[in-house]
Amino acid sequence: MDKIVGIDLGTTNSSIAIVEAGMPGLLADSDGKRLMPSVVNYPSEGKPVTGHAAQRILVIEPKRTVCAIKRFIGSRLQDLSESDYSLEYQIGGNPIVVKIGNQQYTPEEISAEILSSLKAQATEVLGYPVDRAVITVPAYFNDAQRQATKRAGEMAGFSVERIINEPTAAALACGLEKLPEQSRVAVYDLGGGTFDLSILELREGIFQVLSTHGNTRLGGDDVDECICDWLLNEIGPTTGDDSMRARIREAAEKAKVDLSTLDSVEIKLPFITSDSNFECQLTRKQLESLARPVIDRTRSHCIQALADAGLKAEELCQVILVGGQTRMPLVCRLVADWFGCVDYQETRGDVRIGESFHEAKGPILNTFNNPDEAVALGAAIQG
Numbered sequence: 001m002d003k004i005v006g007i008d009l010g011t012t013n014s015s016i017a018i019v020e021a022g023m024p025g026l027l028a029d030s031d032g033k034r035l036m037p038s039v040v041n042y043p044s045e046g047k048p049v050t051g052h053a054a055q056r057i058l059v060i061e062p063k064r065t066v067c068a069i070k071r072f073i074g075s076r077l078q079d080l081s082e083s084d085y086s087l088e089y090q091i092g093g094n095p096i097v098v099k100i101g102n103q104q105y106t107p108e109e110i111s112a113e114i115l116s117s118l119k120a121q122a123t124e125v126l127g128y129p130v131d132r133a134v135i136t137v138p139a140y141f142n143d144a145q146r147q148a149t150k151r152a153g154e155m156a157g158f159s160v161e162r163i164i165n166e167p168t169a170a171a172l173a174c175g176l177e178k179l180p181e182q183s184r185v186a187v188y189d190l191g192g193g194t195f196d197l198s199i200l201e202l203r204e205g206i207f208q209v210l211s212t213h214g215n216t217r218l219g220g221d222d223v224d225e226c227i228c229d230w231l232l233n234e235i236g237p238t239t240g241d242d243s244m245r246a247r248i249r250e251a252a253e254k255a256k257v258d259l260s261t262l263d264s265v266e267i268k269l270p271f272i273t274s275d276s277n278f279e280c281q282l283t284r285k286q287l288e289s290l291a292r293p294v295i296d297r298t299r300s301h302c303i304q305a306l307a308d309a310g311l312k313a314e315e316l317c318q319v320i321l322v323g324g325q326t327r328m329p330l331v332c333r334l335v336a337d338w339f340g341c342v343d344y345q346e347t348r349g350d351v352r353i354g355e356s357f358h359e360a361k362g363p364i365l366n367t368f369n370n371p372d373e374a375v376a377l378g379a380a381i382q383g
């Protein structure tokens with residue numbers, strides 16, 4: 001078998017997809033999980049641990065556990081902002097290396113660990129080895145970052161057939177290459193730790209990036225942080241130690257995810273202080289007022305990307321929502337409002353619900369059933 005897999009090598013999560021019998025699909029791990037946290041733990045002895053297992057160790061061994069390595073790939077120390085230094089693990093050198101104990105690892109090597117795990121996962125599910133891959137990168141990645149991503153793929157044993165832009169992959173996953181020539185679409189991508197808005201134009205069947213604008217430090221994690229602060233206020237004085245904060249963060253994220261489908265949730269934190277349990281209710285309405293300032297921060301990037309492309313929102317035919325945080329109904333509502341969306345389309349697998357490439361003034365809001373899977377699916381289609 002000589003199939004090409006598609007890989008979304010994300011800041012927060014990564015995933016691998018393949019097209020089988022004409023249908024793109026994600027390949028799950030042995031526990032049925034389709035997204036793998038982009039986390040690598042280097043134990044003092046033995047092989048690196050990746051994904052969910054590494055994420056569990058993160059709280060216990062923050063100095064030996066690397067997350068969000070994508071922020072450093074192909075970058076120099078002078079490219080980084082001050083907030084990049086506020087990591088638990090140590091970075092240094094030029095080009096950048098991550099220092100763990102007395103070992104040093106390059107961002108390519110660390111990314112290669114994630115890619116190797118995805119390769120192993122795909123090989124196990126498919127029952128044959130996968131050696132060829134298309135890997136996605138943000139549209140704003142420069143040549144050094146693209147080359148470094150390619151090298152990471154090669155270190156993991158892939159022949160990297162192509163590096164493609166994440167918004168292009170998302171558009172392919174929606175089947176938008178079938179739109180009329182010169183159609184323009186916006187891809188609004190809000191993940192765990194990054195946000196970008198890209199404007200694409202279809203020219204001779206290929207999507208060209210007209211503009212891209214965003215913030216590599218804005219995403220669902222900021223919403224979690226707002227819920228955490230609210231919870232800490234409700235709980236009152238605590239010991240404030242790291243493991244307690246980690247538990248509160250976990251509860252905050254779970255409540256946020258559940259409130260995308262429920263109107264209200266119970267948050268229970270047993271023994272959160274030495275002598276008491278904590279219980280409270282959080283409604284979707286309350287969550288929305290906590291999250292709104294974070295989501296509002298994405299708006300200026302949308303305005304800037306449109307201005308850079310020299311376009312008005314009504315000249316777009318679609319606005320595609322990708323990234324896990326766009327599952328929040330508030331995000332759909334606000335983006336639809338900002339772009340003046342007139343209609344709604346949902347993509348599930350390759351089934352498009354309410355397909356209406358009509359002549360209406362204003363773009364269609366295109367949402368995925370699983371918006372955090374769109375990029376890998378598009379990469380597999382490209383493959």
Ligand code: AMP
Pocket residue numbers: 010012013035190191192193219220221253256257258260322323324325326327328371372
């Ligand atoms: P990504 O980087 O695209 O994998 O997105 C990860 C972010 O999406 C994290 O902040 C998650 O908490 C968030 N997320 C995942 N599922 C949901 C959901 N159902 N509702 C709201 N946010 C979600």
